[in-house]
Every structure is written in structure tokens, then in C-alpha cells.
Amino acid sequence: MIAPLSIPSPDEQWRILVEIPVPWGVIPIHTYAICILIGMVLAVIITSRRLTKRGAEPGIVIDVALWAIVLGIIGARIYHVLTHPNDYFAGQEWWRAFAITEGGIAIYGSLIGGAVGVFIGCRITGLRFLSFADALAPGLLVAQACGRLGNWFNHELFGQPTDLPWGLEIESSNAAWPQGLAEGTLFHPTFLYEIVWNLIGVAVIVMLERKINLRWGKAFAIYLIWYGLGRSFFESIRVDPSEMFLGIRVNVWTSFAAIVLGIVLYLVQRRRHTGDEPSPYVPGREWKGPDAEVDSDEIESDSDSLDDGVEGENDPQGETAATSPSRTTS
Template sequence: MLAFPAVNDLPTPPHDVLASIPSPSVSSFSLGPLTIHFYALCILAGIVIAIVLTNHRLTKRGVEEWQVLDIATLAVPMAIIGARIYHVITHYTDYFGPGRNPWNPFEPGSVWAIWEGGIAIFGSLIGGTLGALIMCRRLNIKLTALLDAIAPGLILAQACGRFGNWFNQELFGQPTTLPWGLEIDPNNPAFPPGLPVDTLFHPTFLYEVIWNSLGALVLLWLGRHLFFQWGRLFGMYLVWYGAGRIVWESIRLDPSFVVLGLRTNVWAAIGAVALGVLIIGFQRLRHPEPEESPFIKDREQQTTATD
């Protein structure tokens, strides 16, 4: 069931708030005939950060410098495709229905209009991991080594991408009187009807930026320990990100399908935490020894034979 928060169910804060976080008045700019969206720039900046940090971590383990770019050529497009497909599926009423033409790329609100917002991290994880798996097999790199290397950069990229939601004035939380309440343009289609125009909202984008940035530091620290190899650091990423997402997702106001009283992305976040715990536990039993090489055994044997 697709649930929209009812105005009567939302708290109406008093209007004596002395401080707030303003939202940007623009979400794009023109460069000649092109329209550049800040949302896209935030996503691109996150991708660059993840690639640079992952390259640094992989080369320290003996992988050829910038070989991560070869992996990214497939993993990044598949991550974006997966993110969009997941979003469209979980918000299909936004795209399909009477009077809508979702397949026309020249109309606003089409399934192709990714620049308008609408990608999901859980879908990107599925698509990106599949693309990474294919490229790792081609390059003889262990998927577990790549996932552990990318974990800190990935969660930092997500922090960067959340600023795109700020520019789009979307995915904010419930009304609040806290001094860091977020201002939303009352003419914004996402502004809940019936609330006073000066209502402030929880800046869920900022909560996730802070949580993910802290997570990047934690993962970088944990990554120095041999225990967090064989995919276990990536498992810790799933636990950290999923735990935070459960909280932030629970206070968001954007419509979502609800299953057994919880938003679909809350269930996805719970699944991420559970999967992370399973990865850590399973890999601990399967590989108690250190992961000495990031390469698949065939590559190691070839290297030894060449030497």
C-alpha cells in the first residue's frame, strides 16, 4: 500500500523558531544549451571521491594503479541503472497511471528523467555489485578485496550525494522546531498541504551526511585491522549504513509503500543490516586467516610462474 502522511497526523510546531537551515533557491544552472543540475553534480562528485579513495586502497594491496577505473566503467553505469529501476518500482504510481506517458524521455516525470531526482542506494548496490563482479572476474581480482576497498569511499560518496536532495528540496523529515530545522519552499510539490508556510522540517539529508561521514572514518579505522578482510569490512558498511537509514527513513514524509507498518526502504535497511551481520559471521568461519592477496588464485599462480 502506498502511504501518504496525513496532515492531521503531523505535529504543527509553534512559529517562534529563531534559527533554521535555508534550502537553495536554485537546483540547476544553464551552460549554453545545457542545463546542469546540482543533483547530478553531487552524484558525480561522490563517484569521483569513491574512485579516488578506492584506487588508493587497492594499490596499497598490490593492484595496478587506476585499475579501479576499468571496474568503474561497468559498475558505475549498472549502479545508476539499478538505482533508477529500484526507485521506479518502489514508486511506480509516480510514473504510471492515467494521463501519464512514462516512456517519453522529453516529458517531465518520465522513467528516464533521472536528472529530476529519483535513484535508490539499495538498487545501486545491487546493480553496482553485479557490474563489479563481472569486471573482477575479468581482471582476476577478488570481489571481497574490492568490496572492502570501496566501502569507505562508497559511504562517503553517499554523504556527498545527499546534498543533491538538499538542492532539490526533497526527502525531508517531519515538522520540527529544532534550531536546525530545514526551510522548504511552500510552492514545492513535496511541501505537505495544510501546514503553515513557515513550517520547518527535519533535515534528513544532513543527518545522513553526518552519519555517513562518521561511518567513513569508522570504516577507515576498522580497515587497518586484519579481521576486516574477506568482505567483512563491506559487511560492516552494510550494518552501519542500514542502521542509520532505518532511523532517517522512519521520519521522512515522502510517500512510500508500506508493508506491515514499515516503509519499504526501512525493510531494505533492515535487510542490509542482517546481510552485513551474515557476511561478517559467515566469512569469519570460512576465512579465519588473513586475506594475503587481492588476486584470485589463478592470477597468483600465473605471477609466481612468471617470476
């Protein structure tokens, strides 16, 4: 019997918003993909505003986000395939491991791949990796909350049976439906739990930043701890199949690793850096806005360097003074 406050699952027709005709058939645009896309856009906007307030060039987040998104998607697929090997290597066609349009990505894989992308993007733009990670932390939680909403549209990743009034309604024909359960059984809405947990995490990080110094990677450390704690619980009550290690789901182990990494990062950075972060850029790569004031001594120095360079062209023994841009754009 369905509880009066139970959460219904969306109709099947909402899984695909539109189908785009192409010469070889149609390309379905899934609601889940739209949720992820919205999350990416929100994360970019939030991160950009936070970076700009800290002295970064407006719009520079795009240079990093392009790398992070592409490698994040690749990492999400690789992680999913490696943690669900029976779905792809047990008598299945090998090419299905690359058929991402059939579904199958993992948040932890996207975090690993995205981190590699952020590292590359930061090296190109001159941003500090941990400074970017600090600015990204709240937006990342918002993006993950949007992605969990997509799980609701897909009728997937729900939790164990529950008698709570806010249980999630799932059709008994669902591939993850536990055998032997009666029709109308309700399940923990883990997608909703994680959405709420992530949004609370945003508030926690923002409030802590107003009270203590969370620069130098410490805001990102709080993110790792917060997300790891929540995910370790939500993952443990899910009923979908997953690889196990020592009787515990692999993603739970990964959550534990995130918590440990966050704790170590916070403690190390708190000891190494007690003051404010001078700039989100590495030394020598700082960005100077068009309204930045230039001292007269600096103008004279630049003029002298230019004169030295001209003389060096006429004098084989002279040394040409080189000037370097404040930031390299990708």
C-alpha cells in the same frame, strides 16, 4: 517563525548550474548531478588507493568502476520506478519511466546494480569481489554523503516537522509539503543527518581496520550494517511519498535486509577466514609490478617452456607449452 539556527534551503536558481545549448534545445546540468559525479570521483580515488596498498595494479579500479557506474545508474532508476509505480503507471505516459533526466533515482537500486557491475568487472580483471568491496566501503559512504548534499539543493527528502533549532526551511509550495502545516514550519534535515552518519561510518571502518582483521568482505559487512542502521531511521522520519509494506516504507525493509546481510556476511567470513588476505586477486590472476623480483629458476622455466614450444611446432607429436598473462585487462 524561523529559528535563529535553522538551515535555509538553497535558492531555486542553484538547482541548475548551467544549461548547455544543443540543436533541439538545452541540456540542463543539475547541481544534484554534479554532487553525484563528485561522489563517484572521490569513491574511485579512495578505492584505488586502498586497492593499490593491498597489492592491486594501479588504476585497475577504473576497469571495474565503468561497469559499476553504468549498471548502478540503471539499477537506481529501475528501483525508483518499481518503488513509485503510481508516478509512472497510473495514467502516465509509459515512456516517463525512462525519462531519468526528469529526476528519480534510488540509492539502494544503485547499490544493487553497482554490485552486479563490480562482479562483472572483477571477473574481467581477476580481482576478488569481496576484496574490491572492502576497498570500496569507505569511498562508498563518502559518495553517498555527496549525493545527500544534492538532495539539499533539490529541496527534497526532508523529514517530519521539528522544533529543533537546526530545522530545515522548506517553501510551502513544495510538492512534499504536508497539508495543514503552517507557513514557516521547520523539518528534520535528513540530508544532513545522513551526511554526518556516513562520514562517521568512514571513520569507524578505518579505525576498526587498524584494530581487527576486516579483510575477506568484513569491511563491506560493516558498511552494510552501518548504512542499514542509519538509513532505516532516516527513512522512517521522511515525509515524501513511498510504497508501504505492512505499514513500513519499502526502503526501511531494504535497510533491514542490508543489516541482516551484513551480519551474516561478517559472521560467515570471520569463521571461514581468520588470517590475512594474501592478495586482492583470485589465484592465478595476480598482478606483478614492473619492479617485481623474478627468481632465476622462474627465468629458466620460462626459457624451457619457450624452447618446448618451438620444438612442438616442428614436431607434430610435441606439445606446445602455453604461457598465460598474469592479468586480463578489459
